[in-house]
Structure formats: C-alpha cells, structure tokens
Amino acid sequence: MPSDATSSSKRLRYQDVSVEARQILSQEGESHRFEFKETAEAVDARVLTAAANAVLVDEIAEGLVTILVGVKEVTDEQTGVVRGEVVGLVKMNDERARHASLEKARQKIQSRASETLPVPVGLRIIEEGVDTAAPFLRLEVRPTRAPHYTRDGLRVTRYGASTRAITDEELIDVYLVREAEAFRQRFTEIAGGLTGTVETLRGNVEATSEAIMSALKEVEDNAGYAAVEASEAASALREIEMELRDRPTSAEVIDWLEHGDLAIAAKLSRVAAHLTRRINSQRVKPTNPRPRKATS
Template sequence: MKREYRRLSRRTQQLLNAPESVNVDFKREVQAVRSAHLVAFANSPLGGTLLIGIDEYTSPDGVQRGRVVGCDVDDRARLLLVNKATECIPNIELKIYTENLSQSRPVLRVEIPSGHLKPYCTHGGEYRIRTDGRNRALLPEELLAIYMDREGEQFLSRFRDAVYQLEHQVEGVNHSLSKGMLAVSQHLEDLDDQLRHTLHRIEQLTDSNKKRSRNLLQALRESQRSIVQLEEVVAPRVDSYSSGLLVDIEHKLGMLLDLIDTDAELTDSIHDEEES
C-alpha cells in the first residue's frame, strides 16, 4: 500500500474541507499528539484520523477549518507516534502516511482503526472516547457496556470454535463408522456366499457323513446365535441391503440346522432300529 504522496491525497483533501469531527482531529505538530488522542479513536466505533501539520482557523462563515502548515515527517517524528501507540494498553495499531512531499509543508496522516480489544487506556489508566469533535472520558456505564460486548464476542468466538471442533470430530466418527459398515457389509456378503455353498454340500452328504455332523450342528447353532446378536447391534447402523443380508444369513443358518438336525434324528432312528 502506498504510504507516501507528493501531494495531498484525496482523503486528506476531503477531511480538510470539513471541520474537526467525531472521526478527524487536527494537530499542529507531532509533539502535540498525546496517547489519550490515540485511545479516544481506538475506543470509538469507527476509529478516526489525525492530521498533523494542520493549523486550525475560522473561515469567514464562522466555521472551523484546517490549513496546511507542515510538520516534521522524519523517522524521529514517526517513531514518536509509534512509541505513544505502544504505551497504550493494549497497544494500538497505527497507519502513518506522509503527504505533500513536493511542497515545503509536508504533513502526516495517521489512521487509527477502531480497536478489537476495547477498552483502551493510556499507561496512566485514562479511558477516553472521541465524540462530536472532542475527546472525553468514558463513563462507567460505557466502560461496562464495552466490557460486556467484548466478553460476549469472545464467548461467541469460543462457542463457534467448540461447535466447529465437535462437528469435525463427529464427521470423523461418521467416516470411521461408514468405513466399518462397509467392511461389515463385505464380510456379510462373504458369509452369505459360504453358507450357500455349505447348504449345497450338506444336501449331498452320505448317511455315514451325516452321522459325524453333530459338531457341525453345534457350530451352526452357535453361529445362528451370534448372527442374531450381530443383527441387533449392527442393523440400526447399516443400509437396507446389509440388513437384508443379515436376515438372509439367519434364514440360511436356520435351513442348515433344520436339515442337519432332521437328518441326524433320522439316522439315529435307523441306527436304533438296526440294533434292536
């Protein structure tokens, strides 16, 4: 951003065409600027501008105006302003512009934005605010209102940050659950495929093989109980396809149990008849 002007900037010309107000103050020289002047603008809702190297006069129509007379604009003058700003509590940020350099009467334009850490005070504990072309002390109720506004903004900022962090964590949990559910769905498909093949092979078992199927029968019963428990836990979190797979798997296990149990009972009955 441009900080030096050979002539007066358009903004400075506009400010000089009006009297001192809530957002502009004229100063003859840098030494006339006090920390309280900076504090007053920083505590104001819109901030303000100091024009240094300007002398006040009364126009023929009786209105106060500013006349360019020039001032020191060297590093020492600028450092003096910066030091006054750092003496304030909290420190105040300044933007300093040097103008009218092509003439023999250079001026300084100091922009003081409305502060984000209100209220500001001088190192001596003086709280000021700019109103109607003058600086005055902040009233106790005004100070209280500023503190309340600041605390409210800080609370909202912390609350928004907490909500953002919570939403981010929930997204992470949902992502993990989604990945987990995808893995569950894949395992369910594998299990369903295995059961289909097992059911086909059971139907082809010989009688002698069916006699040795009691261990398989017990394992299938335990598997059926596990599938029922899994359905109770997982069903609310998976899609309709995976939920349907669980029901289908449970049904196939039931068919296998019925088939093996029936065959086992039939085989035992035949064996008992042969012995008798």
C-alpha cells in the same frame, strides 16, 4: 509506481495526497471520526486513547478513528465552513532530510501509542504527500482491548472535536462488548475444532460401515455356496435312492444265484458294479470352488 487514484488502501506511503486523505480534508471540520493535529507533539497517549475508545463508545461502523497530523482547521470567513488545511510536518527542500523528519515524527507517535494501556492501541501510520512541499501523516487508530486508558488512569473518549471522560454506563457497555467478542472468538475456535472432530468421526463411521457391509456380503456369499453344495449333494442322494429302489435286494440276488439263474445274476452283478462306481464318484466329486474376491 501506481497512481493514488488506483492505489491499494494497504499502502503506507503516497508521493501525492491520497484519495482517502482528500475526502477527509473536504469534510466539515473535526468530528468523532476525524481529528486534525498540526504537530506530532500534539498526538499524545490521551489523544490516542480517546480515539480508540470512541470506536466502541460511539459505535463507529468503520472500526477506526482517523487523525491527520500536519493539518490544521481553518474557517471560511464567508461561509463559516470549517475544513482541514495541510500545513505539513516539515518544510524542507532536501528530499532526504524531509523523509528523515517524517520518520522521526512517526517514531514519536509510535512511542506515544506504546504508553496506552492495558495494551497499546491499534495504530497504522500512512505517509501522505511525501514528494510535496507539505508532507503529513494519516493515523488510523483502532481499539485492541478496550477500554483503553493512560498511565495516569484516564479513560477518555472523543466528544465532537474534543475529549471527555467515559461514563460508568459507557464503561460497562464497553466491557460487555469486549467480553462478548472474546466469547465469540472462543466459541468460533471451539466450534471449528468440534466440526473437525465430527468430520473425522463421520469418516470413521463410514469406513466401519463399509467394512461391516463387506463382511456381511462375504458371509452371504459363503452361505450361498454352501447351500448350492448341499443342494447338489441332496440331489445326488435322491438319484441314488431312486436307482436303489428299482434294484433287487441282496436276498433276491442270492436266491437267484442259488437257483442257477446265471443270466439274471450276471445282470445284477453289472448293476451292483455300476452303483458302486456311482457312489464312489459322489464321494470324491469336487465341490465348486468359491471364487476369490478381486484384489486391487
């Protein structure tokens, strides 16, 4: 079991008195932040309502009011300083009976908290000094849906070491703070949802953009291959045209044949055969195959 000096603030039971409780006991009496009650019966719905409302009315930065139950106020006769003195909720030597008595006090206080409206106040109960001769309880009271009120409609807050009714102006301020907090929470939820939607849309846009760019690149590649093929075909046609320009016409060949110039006719016949093969080769010449895109 860790020592009180190094314990977590989330602990709900201390064998000895915690550092937090010691600091409160060393304060100068009760205030709007701290209150002392000698018995669990003294912690009623009015006390809890006043503590929860005081957090907003007095704008307590810590967000809670602490009540030490099993502690009374004592005044130093020489200095006049008022401090809390632990008297304990039970005075039993039997450990099991002492724990049972603390549990009974806890349940009684929780029952009183359930009587606060419109919803129960926030309440955290810490057992202090459970292995000492005078164990007591430390209550941390927070507002949940202020302003809180009792079953008989009392809307009260702390006033120093006592309580008082909340004024109309304070009620308006509390309602405004409550609605502003509710709006902030709703706005945060909506903003979070919109952020997720925007991120999704951004991802879709990026994916669509990549698909479009890929399609345009493919079109560009196809156009490039077509241009190369057209250029090669045009070049071949120009070569054939140049060769045809240097060849005799069919009328000239016939005239030569009629005049018996067999040597020239044989030469022309070979030229004609060469041109025929050249043209046929251009017709069946395979085009450069377009490379396929690599697939993963």
